[in-house]
Amino acid sequence: MKFSIKRLLVGAIIAMCASCASADVLFTFNQSGSFGSGPFGTVLLHSLGPGSNEVQVTVTPQQPCCGFVDTGLEDFGFQLAVGFPAITSSNFVGGVPSGWTFNSPGGNTDGAGPFQYTIDCVTVCGTGGNAPNTNPFIFTLQATGLTEATFVANASGHFFMADLCVNIVAGQCATTGPDGQPQSYTGAVWTSSGGPPNQVPEPGTVVLLGLALSSLAVMQRRRVG
Secondary structure (H helix, E strand, O other): OHHHHHHHHHHHHHHHHHHHOOOEEEEEEEEEOOOOOOOOEEEEEEEOOOOOOEEEEEEEEOOOOOEEOEOOOOOEEEOEOOOOOOOOHHHEOOOOOOOEEEEOOOOOOHHHOOOOEEEEEOOOOOEOOOOOEOOOEEEEEEOOOOOHHHEOOOOOOOOEEEEEEOOEEOOEEOOEOOOOOEOOOEEEEEEOOOOOOOEEOOHHHHHHHHHHHHHHHHHHHHHHO
């Protein structure tokens, strides 16, 4: 009986470790054409379960410095794998979030390079540097076969871009630099080139894995004793 329980625990650990392979993936906006290396915010990809075909995307401006603005650039850009069926606004679970518009092909992304799809902030962001939107932008896409790995880099090697103010002062985007001279703090930022970053284990998986390992340790001590 003890051997059977031990086998069950080992099987559970293997299953939980397999779930780690589909854990959340976090990207950081750490490059720009004008503002240095950031960080300016993050993009979190979260699969809603194995075989769900749904991925939740959370774009979070870095606080307290950054927020979405409407400067004529697209506010968020992303790319899907070559050969993956084209998506439309109907692939957004619950629709495209209010105040935002979905564009395909993508529009102007400045130095971030071309993106297959872009989303523009039209009514929930201030124009230019006025009233930057510091709230996370969250949406969920659903399509057959969609996973975190479906999101890939564009031709310039960037996975995502965003149009942000990167120096918010008293609720507005600053217009002067440290030297008191006119300075623009709005523009495109993007994730670094290269492959996806390390995946982030889901907290629930980590807790369950710890409990299983602890149980194995207790059983081993009892057996030795």
